[in-house]
Amino acid sequence: MMILDPPHQHHSPQEHDGEHKDEKHEEFGERIRQDFPILQARVKNKPLIYLDSAATSQKPRQVIEALKKYYEEYNANVHRGIYALSEKATMAYEHARFIIARFINAEQHEIIFTKGTTESLNLLAYSLSKQLKKGDNIVLTQMEHHSNLVPWQQLAKESKRDGKDIEVRFIKITGDGRLDMGHARQCIDDSTKIVSVTHMSNVLGTINPVQELASLAHEHGALLVVDAAQSVPHMKIDVKELGCDFLAFSGHKLFGPTGIGVLYGRKELLAKLPPFLYGGDMIHEVRFEDSTFADAPNKFEAGTPNMAGAIGLAKAVEYLQQIGMENITEYEQELTAYALHRLQEMEGITVYGPPDAAARGGVISFTIAGIHPHDVAQLLDRDGICVRGGHHCAMPLMGVLGIAGSVRASLSMYNTKEDIGLLIAAIHKAQKMFS
Amino acid sequence: MKEQISEGSLSEEEEIYRENILDHYRNPRNKEKPESCSFQHLEHNPVCGDRIELFVKLSGSRVEESSFLGEGCAISQASASMLTDKIKGMPVSELQDMAKEDVLDMLGISIGIVRLKCAMLSLKALHKGLEQYTENNRKKQ
Numbered sequence: 001m002m003i004l005d006p007p008h009q010h011h012s013p014q015e016h017d018g019e020h021k022d023e024k025h026e027e028f029g030e031r032i033r034q035d036f037p038i039l040q041a042r043v044k045n046k047p048l049i050y051l052d053s054a055a056t057s058q059k060p061r062q063v064i065e066a067l068k069k070y071y072e073e074y075n076a077n078v079h080r081g082i083y084a085l086s087e088k089a090t091m092a093y094e095h096a097r098f099i100i101a102r103f104i105n106a107e108q109h110e111i112i113f114t115k116g117t118t119e120s121l122n123l124l125a126y127s128l129s130k131q132l133k134k135g136d137n138i139v140l141t142q143m144e145h146h147s148n149l150v151p152w153q154q155l156a157k158e159s160k161r162d163g164k165d166i167e168v169r170f171i172k173i174t175g176d177g178r179l180d181m182g183h184a185r186q187c188i189d190d191s192t193k194i195v196s197v198t199h200m201s202n203v204l205g206t207i208n209p210v211q212e213l214a215s216l217a218h219e220h221g222a223l224l225v226v227d228a229a230q231s232v233p234h235m236k237i238d239v240k241e242l243g244c245d246f247l248a249f250s251g252h253k254l255f256g257p258t259g260i261g262v263l264y265g266r267k268e269l270l271a272k273l274p275p276f277l278y279g280g281d282m283i284h285e286v287r288f289e290d291s292t293f294a295d296a297p298n299k300f301e302a303g304t305p306n307m308a309g310a311i312g313l314a315k316a317v318e319y320l321q322q323i324g325m326e327n328i329t330e331y332e333q334e335l336t337a338y339a340l341h342r343l344q345e346m347e348g349i350t351v352y353g354p355p356d357a358a359a360r361g362g363v364i365s366f367t368i369a370g371i372h373p374h375d376v377a378q379l380l381d382r383d384g385i386c387v388r389g390g391h392h393c394a395m396p397l398m399g400v401l402g403i404a405g406s407v408r409a410s411l412s413m414y415n416t417k418e419d420i421g422l423l424i425a426a427i428h429k430a431q432k433m434f435s
Numbered sequence: 436m437k438e439q440i441s442e443g444s445l446s447e448e449e450e451i452y453r454e455n456i457l458d459h460y461r462n463p464r465n466k467e468k469p470e471s472c473s474f475q476h477l478e479h480n481p482v483c484g485d486r487i488e489l490f491v492k493l494s495g496s497r498v499e500e501s502s503f504l505g506e507g508c509a510i511s512q513a514s515a516s517m518l519t520d521k522i523k524g525m526p527v528s529e530l531q532d533m534a535k536e537d538v539l540d541m542l543g544i545s546i547g548i549v550r551l552k553c554a555m556l557s558l559k560a561l562h563k564g565l566e567q568y569t570e571n572n573r574k575k576q
Contacts, residue, residue, distance in 0.1 A: 372508035374550065375510070
């Protein structure tokens with residue numbers, strides 16, 4: 001039998017104050033790290049230095065334990081069974097929705113469970129396309145992940161066949177990897193129906209001015225969709241404050257399980273939006289000739305949902321709330337500033353994105369002169385350092401930056417300055433080898 | 436704070452960046468565009484940006500000259516450098532039979548599934564170029 005430690009108690013944020021701020025900060029990451037079993041593992045007798053949280057985060061034991069408990073104690077299909085076990089599973093599933101809604105300041109029935117950001121955005125592209133007319137346009141940015149680009153691009157391509165000719169426009173980025181807001185004002189006009197932007201770039205780390213974009217979109221009667229896959233794990237998200245109409249994120253980047261994600265939508269909009277997938281659980285009444293559909297969110301959740309995923313994700317959210325999103329942001333900003341400083345002072349390294357840690361998250365892309373990103377990633381792996389090398393599912397952005405790919409080190413709350421130090425040392429070693 | 440990482444080298448089997456690979460990467464052989472050739476083919480892997488353009492000049496039934504242009508990771512570039520060396524003088528009939536194992540033997544390393552595409556890029560360029568060349572010749576006849 002597995003013996004599990006009791007849940008780790010976090011110290012109150014007050015303890016971060018005082019004269020030993022740096023030391024306390026260092027302890028923050030160390031303390032969080034203790035909750036993540038995989039980070040205790042050693043690879044070839046070296047500690048695992050995980051710097052790929054933008055791809056997927058590691059999971060705290062609290063989440064792993066919640067999944068185990070669900071499968072061992074109350075697994076049953078939801079919304080159907082009258083028996084007590086099914087009722088318990090249904091309550092837990094709906095309670096998970098409540099916890100996640102509260103986490104982003106939404107209402108419970110404004111939360112749709114999907115399998116991830118990609119499905120959330122596909123759902124939107126499909127369902128919103130029904131409302132588009134000839135000559136409408138959709139505005140994206142040059143820094144979108146393929147998941148917030150390809151669905152809209154294909155929608156537009158499809159619309160040409162229907163004679164609708166939907167245009168997709170891309171807001172340009174500036175030299176230091178920010179959105180060119182002047183160009184945004186040119187792109188968004190009265191024919192714009194949808195503006196869909198990433199909250200935090202998965203390549204540049206840039207945090208985009210979502211509030212400003214929301215006002216701009218709304219001035220022209222367009223909807224604002226936010227891809228929050230990268231931002232949700234690192235900062236407080238309040239959909240009302242952001243002023244967005246839809247917001248998508250994935251569970252697996254938020255310390256939760258894979259295969260679960262969220263689409264938030266304003267309730268008035270969800271009420272009007274047609275379903276994406278048809279089947280069981282999403283209907284009101286079915287006859288041979290026709291069907292009527294359930295209200296949101298059920299209308300968008302056809303088939304047996306990912307119950308364990310939702311419960312696990314809610315546990316991850318509770319875990320984050322216990323730590324405090326503000327504390328996480330504060331810690332990560334200092335870590336990001338440190339990493340940027342260390343990389344910028346090295347020779348032969350080009351760092352992409354805003355140079356100022358306050359304008360960005362801890363996603364740091366860089367190239368090393370004379371060494372291909374895949375070679376860098378492979379060399380760092382030998383020292384137990386996990387970084388990503390490649391195009392990061394943003395091929396068009398790579399074209400804008402004029403590179404085939406980059407190395408990406410992405411930070412999370414469980415990383416420490418020591419991790420950064422080891423990264424720097426390993427880069428030195430790689431440079432020496434290739435010199 | 437410790438920032439020490441081990442300086443020790445990997446075992447012979449583990450080391451994919453052996454001196455021969457790095458040497459071919461730093462000083463590629465046959466990296467030039469010839470004035471004329473019998474066939475050429477550009478192979479590109481958009482996923483990692485590796486690019487190899489292979490040139491082959493035949494003389495009778497043998498390869499007279501072979502060269503390449505390209506950019507990308509050490510594995511893709513070193514394997515192109517080695518492959519162009521290897522096929523010089525080779526009977527055309529043997530080119531088609533060049534297989535994955537031959538390239539791996541040439542590199543002298545074992546490569547994981549993710550990097551295999553890098554290593555095989557120049558071989559793919561050779562096979563596709565040859566196929567096109569054979570096809571064109573068949574049409575002419």
